Amino acid sequence: MMKVLQVKHLQKVFFPGTDNERHILKNINLQVEEGDFISVIGNNGAGKSTLLNTIAGTLQADAGEIDLVDHDVSKKSVAYRSRFMSRVFQDPKMGTAGDLTVMQNLILAQDHQHTVNLKWYQKKNDIPQYQELLKTLNMGLENFLDTQVKYLSGGQRQALSLLMATLSKPKLLLLDEHTAALDPKTSHEVMKITDDMVQKKHLTTMMITHKMSDALKYGNRLVMVQDGQIKLDVRGVQKNNLDKEQLLAAFE
Amino acid sequence: MLISSLGQGLLWAPLAIGVFITFRILDIPDLTTEGSFPFGAAIAVSLMLKGQSAITAAVVGFLAGCLAGLVTGILDTKFRIPSLLAGILTMTGLYSINMHIMGKSNVPLLDQKVLTEYLPAGWNLEIQTIILGLIVTVIVVTLLYLMFKTRLGLSLMATGNNKEMSSANGINTDGMIIFGYMISNGFIALSGALIAQSNGYADIGMGIGTIVIGLASVLVGEIFLRGHNILTRLIAMVVGAIVYRLLLTVAMGLGFPPDDLKILSAIILVIVICVPIIQNRIRTKRQLKKYLAQMEEQDDESITSEASTKGLLSRD
Numbered sequence: 001m002m003k004v005l006q007v008k009h010l011q012k013v014f015f016p017g018t019d020n021e022r023h024i025l026k027n028i029n030l031q032v033e034e035g036d037f038i039s040v041i042g043n044n045g046a047g048k049s050t051l052l053n054t055i056a057g058t059l060q061a062d063a064g065e066i067d068l069v070d071h072d073v074s075k076k077s078v079a080y081r082s083r084f085m086s087r088v089f090q091d092p093k094m095g096t097a098g099d100l101t102v103m104q105n106l107i108l109a110q111d112h113q114h115t116v117n118l119k120w121y122q123k124k125n126d127i128p129q130y131q132e133l134l135k136t137l138n139m140g141l142e143n144f145l146d147t148q149v150k151y152l153s154g155g156q157r158q159a160l161s162l163l164m165a166t167l168s169k170p171k172l173l174l175l176d177e178h179t180a181a182l183d184p185k186t187s188h189e190v191m192k193i194t195d196d197m198v199q200k201k202h203l204t205t206m207m208i209t210h211k212m213s214d215a216l217k218y219g220n221r222l223v224m225v226q227d228g229q230i231k232l233d234v235r236g237v238q239k240n241n242l243d244k245e246q247l248l249a250a251f252e
Numbered sequence: 253m254l255i256s257s258l259g260q261g262l263l264w265a266p267l268a269i270g271v272f273i274t275f276r277i278l279d280i281p282d283l284t285t286e287g288s289f290p291f292g293a294a295i296a297v298s299l300m301l302k303g304q305s306a307i308t309a310a311v312v313g314f315l316a317g318c319l320a321g322l323v324t325g326i327l328d329t330k331f332r333i334p335s336l337l338a339g340i341l342t343m344t345g346l347y348s349i350n351m352h353i354m355g356k357s358n359v360p361l362l363d364q365k366v367l368t369e370y371l372p373a374g375w376n377l378e379i380q381t382i383i384l385g386l387i388v389t390v391i392v393v394t395l396l397y398l399m400f401k402t403r404l405g406l407s408l409m410a411t412g413n414n415k416e417m418s419s420a421n422g423i424n425t426d427g428m429i430i431f432g433y434m435i436s437n438g439f440i441a442l443s444g445a446l447i448a449q450s451n452g453y454a455d456i457g458m459g460i461g462t463i464v465i466g467l468a469s470v471l472v473g474e475i476f477l478r479g480h481n482i483l484t485r486l487i488a489m490v491v492g493a494i495v496y497r498l499l500l501t502v503a504m505g506l507g508f509p510p511d512d513l514k515i516l517s518a519i520i521l522v523i524v525i526c527v528p529i530i531q532n533r534i535r536t537k538r539q540l541k542k543y544l545a546q547m548e549e550q551d552d553e554s555i556t557s558e559a560s561t562k563g564l565l566s567r568d
Contacts, residue, residue, distance in 0.1 A: 056420070078419040087420050095420075097413040099480070100406075107403075108410050112422030114403065121403045148480060168422075 004171050004204045005032035010064035012050055024050045026228035037198055039215035040208045042225035048208045051225065052176050057081045069171050082112045085172040086165035090180050095161030098150035102141060105149055106130050109164030137163060137193060155186035159193055166197055175207040212244055224250060255378050257501045261494030262385020263446045266392050268493040269486060270439035271466030278412040278432045283339030283463055285440050287346030288320040290459035292441025293448035294353040300364040310445045317441025318434040320346060325430030350456055360453040367449055381450065392439060393486045400482045408432055461514045464521050469493040471524040
């Protein structure tokens with residue numbers, strides 16, 4: 001099995017040398033294999049988001065190595081890493097450009113590599129193809145190709161972010177509590193779309209969630225981060241046999 | 253009066269467009285303007301005095317502005333200096349550079365051939381200015397319109413709108429911001445070069461207040477022409493620059509001395525910032541009143557009165 005992501009001896013310390021010094025990631029080691037769908041859980045401040053941000057490159061690792069598809073990217077920019085990965089943020093406003101139209105957002109998301117060139121970005125012939133893509137979301141967005149994204153609802157924006165994140169055929173998909181800002185019903189719908197997409201496109205995925213039930217229900221692997229370390233890492237049958245009580249007990 | 257403001261406005265249009273790129277597309281108030289405008293003028297006039305053609309002078313003036321933008325862009329993105337301060341630093345530095353280029357604080361053109369003189373001599377100066385202004389404006393607007401239709405333009409717009417999202421989608425946002433600063437200040441310096449040729453001199457103080465003029469033109473333009481189509485927005489900037497010139501000419505006609513034009517510019521800017529906000533507030537209030545009145549008609553009277561007493565008594 002190919003390793004999509006290898007995190008080796010990762011360290012992250014905030015405010016070193018001050019009274020507020022906090023060692024957030026303590027020698028984290030993690031291997032993500034092709035096809036993994038990992039739910040990442042943990043307390044607030046345990047380091048889940050820091051881990052995801054360090055993998056995505058918005059935070060630099062203080063020590064250790066991050067290998068993406070067999071090469072070290074730990075010193076590379078967010079833009080470079082995005083050639084291999086996509087990300088959906090917690091805040092629906094973060095993942096889309098509100099002043100741009102739905103179509104412009106989709107075009108931006110499609111190619112993470114050739115972002116600066118003098119070719120027309122919008123071609124008339126591509127419209128049906130984008131409409132087909134939007135239809136898969138079942139939210140009626142196919143009729144709003146030319147609408148600025150800021151006029152969409154939170155749920156629509158998040159579903160769009162999710163679709164956008166899959167367009168560049170990423171080797172790794174990062175979901176950062178992407179349903180947390182939505183109401184229960186919408187959150188449920190977006191989670192279902194997520195699962196469908198991940199299954200259909202065989203996306204290797206890391207999903208941070210605070211919902212124990214989602215963590216248990218979705219994915220083939222569950223990782224629990226506690227106090228900057230990985231406390232639990234189960235997959236397959238072992239994961240399926242896990243229940244809420246056991247998980248809560250592990251939190252203690 | 254109308255004719256002369258039209259011509260002058262068109263020469264100021266590249267400034268409005270330059271300010272639009274940083275202020276509206278990148279969402280950055282860039283004070284480099286106050287330095288790059290006289291920079292373009294100083295370069296153009298010096299080159300012409302050295303025997304270069306007016307066209308070369310204008311083009312080099314544009315490139316000089318790009319250089320000024322590059323400096324501010326690097327200060328902002330690579331050195332992480334807040335954009336407002338980065339602009340002030342470049343602007344301040346440019347003052348000395350402009351003095352070095354010009355040698356003294358005011359340099360007049362002698363009998364050098366200016367751009368308007370490339371046009372048929374039979375036309376009078378005001379018509380020549382308008383035609384020159386139109387040619388330049390059409391070139392600038394067309395180039396920018398085409399640029400915004402390319403993937404480069406889309407990446408630039410996305411960067412200004414949402415930096416996190418843009419870098420997560422592979423865009424080198426620092427590069428885009430620097431590029432934005434560069435073309436913005438290029439057009440501002442071009443405007444400076446045109447105005448210097450039109451005035452017949454470059455002056456060290458001609459940059460003072462240009463950011464206010466630029467912002468006022470942007471906002472005036474947006475009051476007259478609204479829309480999120482990029483061509484409409486660019487044309488709105490040209491309209492803004494012309495209307496703004498007209499406002500100044502009217503004020504001068506009313507007898508304001510030239511020294512008071514700066515405070516007048518500032519007051520105009522305050523007004524054009526406040527008017528849309530107040531307009532919006534009044535409109536919202538009126539709509540709300542109408543909506544609530546409709547709701548009241550639909551509701552049963554007893555329920556509304558009950559609700560209102562409850563509202564009065566409740567302490568939450």
